[in-house]
Amino acid sequence: xxxxxxxxxxxxxxxxxxxxxxxxxxxxxxxxxxxxxxxxxxxxxxxxxxxxxxxxxxxxxxxxxxxxxxxxxxxxxxxxxxxxxxxxxxxxxxxxxxxxxxxxxxxxxxxxxxxxxxxxxxxxxxxxxxxxxxxxxxxxxxxxxxxxxxxxxxxxxxxxxxxxxxxxxxxxxxxxxx
Amino acid sequence: xxxxxxxxxxxxxxxxxxxxxxxxxxxxxxxxxxxxxxxxxxxxxxxxxxxxxxxxxxxxxxxxxxxxxxxxxxxxxxxxxxxxxxxxxxxxxxxxxxxxxxxxxxxxxxxxxxxxxxxxxxxxxxxxxxxxxxxxxxxxxxxxxxxxx
Numbered sequence: 001x002x003x004x005x006x007x008x009x010x011x012x013x014x015x016x017x018x019x020x021x022x023x024x025x026x027x028x029x030x031x032x033x034x035x036x037x038x039x040x041x042x043x044x045x046x047x048x049x050x051x052x053x054x055x056x057x058x059x060x061x062x063x064x065x066x067x068x069x070x071x072x073x074x075x076x077x078x079x080x081x082x083x084x085x086x087x088x089x090x091x092x093x094x095x096x097x098x099x100x101x102x103x104x105x106x107x108x109x110x111x112x113x114x115x116x117x118x119x120x121x122x123x124x125x126x127x128x129x130x131x132x133x134x135x136x137x138x139x140x141x142x143x144x145x146x147x148x149x150x151x152x153x154x155x156x157x158x159x160x161x162x163x164x165x166x167x168x169x170x171x172x173x174x175x176x177x178x
Numbered sequence: 179x180x181x182x183x184x185x186x187x188x189x190x191x192x193x194x195x196x197x198x199x200x201x202x203x204x205x206x207x208x209x210x211x212x213x214x215x216x217x218x219x220x221x222x223x224x225x226x227x228x229x230x231x232x233x234x235x236x237x238x239x240x241x242x243x244x245x246x247x248x249x250x251x252x253x254x255x256x257x258x259x260x261x262x263x264x265x266x267x268x269x270x271x272x273x274x275x276x277x278x279x280x281x282x283x284x285x286x287x288x289x290x291x292x293x294x295x296x297x298x299x300x301x302x303x304x305x306x307x308x309x310x311x312x313x314x315x316x317x318x319x320x321x322x323x324x325x326x327x
Contacts (some may be wrong), residue, residue, distance in 0.1 A: 098199070098203075099199075100196070100199070129221075129224065129225070131232070131292070132291035132295055133232060133292075135291060139283065139286060139288065143283070146284070163221075164225075167294075167295065167298045168277075168294065168295065169277075169286070172282065173283065
């Protein structure tokens with residue numbers, strides 16, 4: 001079966017195109033492919049999709065491991081996974097908590113609170129991006145939980161999220177490690 | 179002819195439609211990758227642009243005015259330079275008072291954090307009102323170390 005952009009899209013695999021300017025410049029193409037593979041990405045040569053000058057398509061499946069060496073290919077999506085044990089609820093957030101992500105996070109927190117959560121943990125190890133809108137959502141519900149004698153805590157932040165919590169004075173939200 | 183475009187400055191126009199933001203993020207990643215921008219530089223600029231766009235697109239327009247926001251990105255050996263032009267109400271983000279981050283969570287004011295982060299993560303910020311437009315310029319040195327975690 002031919003690998004096409006459409007087929008990959010249907011499997012929820014994001015496709016990134018890398019164009020090598022010189023026609024038939026396999027060396028440059030291979031160098032790029034090796035570099036991308038070293039970053040843990042899946043690389044496919046899909047010459048049939050573009051003009052004959054040679055394309056590499058770099059592919060990463062959503063939720064695949066994060067890359068420390070490069071921008072994550074699936075970073076413009078946010079994903080929330082919820083688990084609960086009694087009245088302790090955990091939200092595991094991965095991807096990009098931008099303005100749009102912050103709205104999703106807010107909805108998820110609201111639902112968790114209306115489900116009767118007394119303790120909420122927000123796990124941020126997979127958060128590739130966090131902005132002030134995300135911090136505001138956390139702060140708003142942190143206060144709401146305080147007001148109800150409950151807790152909201154952030155745990156295991158990614159370096160990106162940690163830098164933001166630090167520079168904004170949000171460290172008190174973190175679970176204190178003994 | 180998509181090839182050479184990777185190496186040119188990036189210009190991106192937003193008109194307030196939701197999917198544009200995601201497309202811009204992708205275009206920015208593409209630009210950062212093509213120019214081999216160091217990770218801390220990418221992250222800082224990504225954040226600063228996100229914060230500024232959220233501010234202008236959420237509060238910068240009177241109802242009925244169609245937003246036209248032009249983002250321009252270029253880089254040389256030392257700097258990443260970002261210019262954001264918008265046709266919204268006069269808005270100087272640099273007039274936002276600094277945020278006192280030592281205020282405890284209970285009393286923390288809810289606003290102003292976005293501009294605070296822009297100041298923290300970028301090396302240069304300047305604002306001008308030019309020909310009915312807000313022009314914000316932001317610069318990030320390519321050699322900068324990430325903020326301490």
